[in-house]
Amino acid sequence: MLDASQRILAFRLLVMLAGSLPAAWLAWQWFFGDLGAVPAEAVVHFTGRTGLILLLVTIAFSPAFRLTGWVGIMIARRQMGLWAFFWLVAHMLAWMGLDQFWDWPWIRREMVDLPYIRYGAAALLLLVPLALTSFRYTQKAMGFSAWHWLHRLIYVSAALGVTHLWILTRADYRMPMLFAAVLAALVVFRVVDAAIHRR
Amino acid sequence: MTRYHYPAIPESEVTPRELFEQRRRFLKGSLKSGAALGVAAAMPGLLLSPTARAWQETLADQLEGELPSRSLAGEEALTDKTDVTTYNNFYEFGTRKSDPEVYAHRLVTDPWSVSIEGEVEKPGSFALEDILAGQELEERIYRLRCVEAWSMVIPWIGFPLAELLKRHGPPSRAKYVVFESILDPDNLRGQRRSIIDWPYREALRIDEAMHPLTLMAVGMYGEKMPNQNGAPIRLVVPWKYGFKSIKSVVRIRLVEERPTTSWIEQNPDEYGFYANVNPEVDHPRWSQGRERRIGESGRRETLMFNGYADEVAELYAGMDLTRHF
Numbered sequence: 418m419l420d421a422s423q424r425i426l427a428f429r430l431l432v433m434l435a436g437s438l439p440a441a442w443l444a445w446q447w448f449f450g451d452l453g454a455v456p457a458e459a460v461v462h463f464t465g466r467t468g469l470i471l472l473l474v475t476i477a478f479s480p481a482f483r484l485t486g487w488v489g490i491m492i493a494r495r496q497m498g499l500w501a502f503f504w505l506v507a508h509m510l511a512w513m514g515l516d517q518f519w520d521w522p523w524i525r526r527e528m529v530d531l532p533y534i535r536y537g538a539a540a541l542l543l544l545v546p547l548a549l550t551s552f553r554y555t556q557k558a559m560g561f562s563a564w565h566w567l568h569r570l571i572y573v574s575a576a577l578g579v580t581h582l583w584i585l586t587r588a589d590y591r592m593p594m595l596f597a598a599v600l601a602a603l604v605v606f607r608v609v610d611a612a613i614h615r616r
Numbered sequence: 617m618t619r620y621h622y623p624a625i626p627e628s629e630v631t632p633r634e635l636f637e638q639r640r641r642f643l644k645g646s647l648k649s650g651a652a653l654g655v656a657a658a659m660p661g662l663l664l665s666p667t668a669r670a671w672q673e674t675l676a677d678q679l680e681g682e683l684p685s686r687s688l689a690g691e692e693a694l695t696d697k698t699d700v701t702t703y704n705n706f707y708e709f710g711t712r713k714s715d716p717e718v719y720a721h722r723l724v725t726d727p728w729s730v731s732i733e734g735e736v737e738k739p740g741s742f743a744l745e746d747i748l749a750g751q752e753l754e755e756r757i758y759r760l761r762c763v764e765a766w767s768m769v770i771p772w773i774g775f776p777l778a779e780l781l782k783r784h785g786p787p788s789r790a791k792y793v794v795f796e797s798i799l800d801p802d803n804l805r806g807q808r809r810s811i812i813d814w815p816y817r818e819a820l821r822i823d824e825a826m827h828p829l830t831l832m833a834v835g836m837y838g839e840k841m842p843n844q845n846g847a848p849i850r851l852v853v854p855w856k857y858g859f860k861s862i863k864s865v866v867r868i869r870l871v872e873e874r875p876t877t878s879w880i881e882q883n884p885d886e887y888g889f890y891a892n893v894n895p896e897v898d899h900p901r902w903s904q905g906r907e908r909r910i911g912e913s914g915r916r917e918t919l920m921f922n923g924y925a926d927e928v929a930e931l932y933a934g935m936d937l938t939r940h941f
Binding site for chain 2: 453454455457458517518520523526527530531532533584585587588589
């Protein structure tokens with residue numbers, strides 16, 4: 418049996434695998450030419466989907482802690498959030514490089530003209546201060562409650578991310594609906610939980 | 617390790633091609649009559665129906681000969697056939713690009729008939745073999761531009777829709793032509809969900825339908841049409857976004873009033889009746905100025921009417937293409 422600190426270590430390794438294994442899978446698919454007729458599009462979609470999933474998983478860590486009370490979840494939460502950020506940055510770079518071929522005038526035009534690009538860019542931009550303040554010393558320096566307030570931006574970012582996915586979808590809304598439903602459930606849990614504890 | 621040696625066959629032992637083909641014809645013929653006898657003995661009623669594989673044999677014979685070929689894509693290279701058969705929008709099989717190739721074997725094309733109805737002199741349901749019989753086929757190399765801003769260059773095999781329409785009498789009163797795809801939710805898994813009001817419907821103005829560029833295609837890359845590309849017979853309108861080129865057509869109706877189409881019903885703000893390729897008029901959610909040519913890196917500038925302006929621009933003379941998108 419693992420003792421308490423070993424279990425925390427094991428869980429952190431698990432989070433590391435969850436964040437990094439999709440990259441191995443993507444590299445494998447790319448290497449063996451399994452990404453279909455338009456590999457660039459497959460990479461853009463995969464990185465975006467993985468990033469959004471990991472963002473929702475990060476948000477789910479807090480309810481999971483509420484329900485289980487196990488501290489290991491909170492210890493691994495920042496790492497999970499950084500993996501989500503990593504994938505969403507990869508998503509942006511894949512779009513700029515593989516989809517737009519670093520054509521800056523066009524990238525700028527698309528960002529100005531296309532709402533779904535704007536929503537996506539806003540979602541990622543909101544995560545930048547969270548990633549920058551994710552170190553333990555910034556957490557301490559900011560003070561715990563200020564840090565928590567700032568990091569609630571993750572909900573706004575996820576909502577913008579789901580909106581981004583929703584408005585670029587053509588006809589088949591199953592996937593964006595699933596993401597929206599999961600996010601809504603997490604928000605409802607958070608609100609109800611806060612209301613109960615305030616009383 | 618012993619090396620394998622190809623057996624050397626003397627020229628005299630090789631069956632001449634003509635003999636070989638005669639033998640195949642003889643075998644096919646006797647198989648058919650033999651099978652027909654057996655079937656007739658078991659189920660006499662079936663004798664009246666045509667042989668189930670007839671259109672495929674008619675088409676196979678037509679594809680054997682040298683077909684006249686015309687390229688209308690300039691010097692642009694053909695898109696790799698593997699890409700054309702694995703990257704498809706054919707929501708009847710699912711909405712992922714890879715779905716059609718995976719599930720298209722469920723499409724039943726045997727037998728196939730097309731109902732030609734409405735304002736025509738000779739309406740009725742016509743077996744595909746009868747539509748193909750005596751019809752000259754040709755190869756046409758066209759660009760295909762999807763509304764999702766990707767494009768391909770495809771060597772279609774088919775015949776002008778105008779020839780089919782003329783055979784059923786000159787369309788006198790009709791102003792529009794409506795097309796309908798197959799409806800078969802048992803085999804087409806995508807039709808079990810109503811993302812579109814099935815069956816898929818498309819339409820053209822009569823002058824667009826009679827235009828010599830407008831093709832009914834029954835094959836591509838020298839072979840019969842793969843299921844995922846719209847077997848056995850589909851429309852190809854090269855100057856319009858791909859969704860206008862309806863696949864697996866079972867019904868052609870000539871009408872007086874302008875009909876609605878599946879995509880207009882699905883989202884009237886985003887899809888218009890004409891859907892002409894136009895780099896100046898953006899889709900509300902993405903730009904149409906450039907396109908990704910499948911198999912190429914980088915982007916191409918999208919051409920007005922997909923590069924067919926010289927042939928078709930006059931059809932729309934005086935029309936505000938921003939309003940009639």
